[in-house]
Amino acid sequence: MKMWSNTPRHLPLPKGPFAPGCFDWMTDYGDSSTFVRLYYPTSLLNKLNDPTKWFGWSTHPEYIQGFANLTNIWGSIIRGIVWFYGGEPLVPCMWQVPPAKRKMPVVVFSHGFGATRFISSNIATELASFGFLVASIEHKDTSAAATYYYENEESLKNDKRTWIRHVRMTFGPNHYTIRNTQIHRRLAEIKRLLDFLENLNNGEVQNILPSEVDLKEFKGSLDLERLVMMGHSFGGATTLLTMANDTRIKCGVILDGWMYPIKDEPLDIKGPLYFINSQTFHIESNIQSLEKLINANPESREVVTIRHSTHETQTDTPHIMGYWLDWFMYKLDPETGSNINNFLMLNFIKKHIGLGEDDQEEHRQRYLEMHQNDYVNGTINYREKPARQLNKL
Numbered sequence: 001m002k003m004w005s006n007t008p009r010h011l012p013l014p015k016g017p018f019a020p021g022c023f024d025w026m027t028d029y030g031d032s033s034t035f036v037r038l039y040y041p042t043s044l045l046n047k048l049n050d051p052t053k054w055f056g057w058s059t060h061p062e063y064i065q066g067f068a069n070l071t072n073i074w075g076s077i078i079r080g081i082v083w084f085y086g087g088e089p090l091v092p093c094m095w096q097v098p099p100a101k102r103k104m105p106v107v108v109f110s111h112g113f114g115a116t117r118f119i120s121s122n123i124a125t126e127l128a129s130f131g132f133l134v135a136s137i138e139h140k141d142t143s144a145a146a147t148y149y150y151e152n153e154e155s156l157k158n159d160k161r162t163w164i165r166h167v168r169m170t171f172g173p174n175h176y177t178i179r180n181t182q183i184h185r186r187l188a189e190i191k192r193l194l195d196f197l198e199n200l201n202n203g204e205v206q207n208i209l210p211s212e213v214d215l216k217e218f219k220g221s222l223d224l225e226r227l228v229m230m231g232h233s234f235g236g237a238t239t240l241l242t243m244a245n246d247t248r249i250k251c252g253v254i255l256d257g258w259m260y261p262i263k264d265e266p267l268d269i270k271g272p273l274y275f276i277n278s279q280t281f282h283i284e285s286n287i288q289s290l291e292k293l294i295n296a297n298p299e300s301r302e303v304v305t306i307r308h309s310t311h312e313t314q315t316d317t318p319h320i321m322g323y324w325l326d327w328f329m330y331k332l333d334p335e336t337g338s339n340i341n342n343f344l345m346l347n348f349i350k351k352h353i354g355l356g357e358d359d360q361e362e363h364r365q366r367y368l369e370m371h372q373n374d375y376v377n378g379t380i381n382y383r384e385k386p387a388r389q390l391n392k393l
Contacts, residue, residue, distance in 0.1 A: 010054060010090040011122050011319050012335050016129030017357050018042060019049035021097040024059075024117075026149070026209045027196055029156070031164070033149050033208075034193050037117045037136045039093060039128040040218075041100045046129055053094035057320065063116055066145030066166050070114040089320060091118070093125045096212040102131065105226035105353060106197060108190060108249075109136040110242075112233030112258070112315075113143045114166060119315045120232060126342045131356045133222060137193055141182040142167040143234055156208060179234075179261035186238045187245060190229075194248055197222060226250060226353040230345075232314050233258045233281075240293070243269045251352045253345055255314040256281045259289035267293060274348040275303040276341055279380050280326050281311040287379050302348070305380045306332070306340055307373070313337040332374060340375055343368055 014020055018041035027034040044050075058064055107127050111119050117138035124134040138147045148161040155162070170178075199205045203219035229249045231239040236257030243249045244267045251272040275290060282290070294301040309332055310325040312318050318334035332340075343364040350358065368375075 014129035020128035110231035110235030
């Protein structure tokens with residue numbers, strides 16, 4: 001983005017043919033409700049993506065405080081850093097505009113430890129611009145930076161939110177039991193979301209949140225035969241566990257998958273898998289778990305590592321406040337890292353379920369060839385032991 005552009009600061013623009021839209025969907029009251037952000041294609045061409053309808057990246061100060069608690073610094077410092085980088089950016093996606101009247105393949109996105117439903121908005125808007133409906137869930141297992149629900153209709157009317165705050169990671173003899181319990185709650189949440197998506201396609205769901213988008217506009221529009229699941233870190237492990245337990249998922253994209261919470265789980269996965277790793281996240285034991293899973297069916301499982309990248313690369317945060325991990329390592333420009341990740345992801349998805357209208361394939365191939373030294377097929381074992389701060393996303 002040019003420094004003196006009249007367009008406000010924003011995340012990278014999506015590159016598909018459709019202008020994306022977005023709104024929040026909460027299925028019911030209480031802590032068993034499902035809370036997702038839906039991204040989807042609109043009927044407008046991408047060049048008509050209206051900046052006056054874009055919205056702020058974070059939705060409530062409680063989320064910024066959650067990120068601050070996660071990193072063990074004050075919320076005011078986080079806000080100061082965001083201000084230093086130019087202020088909180090807008091998401092280049094139109095808020096509460098009607099969806100396109102077309103069939104949409106579906107991506108379910110699961111966030112990592114200490115993250116949120118909007119932490120990877122760049123990935124979600126890119127997918128939506130290529131015609132996907134993306135359902136990005138906010139988990140209630142205390143792994144999110146923060147999340148909330150409404151107890152009843154009266155609390156919604158008064159915007160009295162019941163917050164579920166992040167519980168920081170601790171290590172010790174119960175570490176695996178805690179994480180495995182969390183991931184099984186995540187599995188239950190995803191399976192419930194899949195049920196809700198089927199009901200959404202049948203026109204049989206409600207949104208308790210006020211919205212200008214009628215959910216009935218999605219009736220008959222979801223192509224659930226082309227259902228992809230994707231997740232970052234803890235969400236990558238959630239993707240794998242879900243695919244081992246629910247055959248509705250046709251293929252999976254695992255972004256820096258954190259294998260520890262499922263290290264003792266029997267994973268019989270039928271669909272194709274694509275692992276996109278950063279350079280610095282993976283320790284030896286994580287690599288061993290990944291390679292064991294890949295080698296069990298190498299014909300349908302691939303892994304690639306983006307060089308000069310960190311665990312943040314597959315989230316929005318480098319675009320907002322720069323890189324915070326591995327300070328002294330040379331890193332890719334955030335937009336370059338996002339482009340490589342997104343182009344590899346799109347190519348894999350196109351190979352297995354198709355993209356529909358795609359006028360960007362040649363551009364993606366040229367770009368990836370130009371940056372061929374910035375990613376490698378296979379894994380990179382960067383550390384023998386964990387850097388504890390890396391497990392926070």
